[in-house]
Amino acid sequence: MRNTRATQLVSDVLRTYARPLSLQELHEHVQERLPRVAHSTVYRVVGRLEAAGRVRRVDWRERGSRYEWAELPHHHHIVCSLCGRSVDLDDADLGFSEERVRAATGFLVDHHSIELEGICPDCQRS
């Protein structure tokens, strides 16, 4: 995999924002620094980065496919349905383990996604 300007920019953007970005958002941020980059280039670059394990793909209900820098530790989010604030959660916080699923179903888990919505402590008080 060649070290091209597009690859550098896509990687930089994902590292900088440290959250899942849509292809659209990625493209816009990349274009701020190199306007002639095409949508299809960003598309193929994230595809390559994902195949190389440097980027992780995250699918958000309603929000379509998104991509995040794979070095960020695996985690989930709970979003406050009133104020929109979000808090990170890891599997341990949720009591989740792939072993447990394996014991219950026999499936070998290779991907999971957990989305939570609720009311944050601040909003509960008011």
Place this chain on the structure above:
Amino acid sequence: MRNTRATQLVSDVLRTYARPLSLQELHEHVQERLPRVAHSTVYRVVGRLEAAGRVRRVDWRERGSRYEWAELPHHHHIVCSLCGRSVDLDDADLGFSEERVRAATGFLVDHHSIELEGICPDCQRS
């Protein structure tokens, strides 16, 4: 909401199959009993049923939106990434509880969605 032939058929199919079906699959099954039903009709019918709370929408990574009968008890699915077979899981199987999230974050959870993908026992053998 009127009780039309299309609505009845879509409801019947979802009740009968008791698993998440894509728009495509729904359309095919409905057409077996009433061939002139259009894709767009099925699309609008599930939309209406969802708005009425009679159908629940489930989003599967890679596989797009699916719909299932909402009276089925709350559960999640693990889908085999090779053969597409799915198995139901409830929160207890996953060790999940909203209480646990509350303890970790202070959030009062009012909605959660969990999607799993892996290799089923059969496909692991081959």
Place this chain on the structure above:
DNA sequence: CGGACTACTGCAAGTTACTTGCAGTTATGC
């Protein structure tokens, strides 16, 4: 019943996001 009202439907076309073909460009290894 029967007619009026309007939700619902089929068809076809529109939209959107994603994907690919192609010819020109540019990293990379020698």
Place this chain on the structure above:
DNA sequence: GCATAACTGCAAGTAACTTGCAGTAGTCCG
């Protein structure tokens, strides 16, 4: 440098989803 094959921009192609429209058919009165 130079060859070569990966990469790129552009434009066009898919596929799934969504909508406009004119006709159809549930439902609600009377």
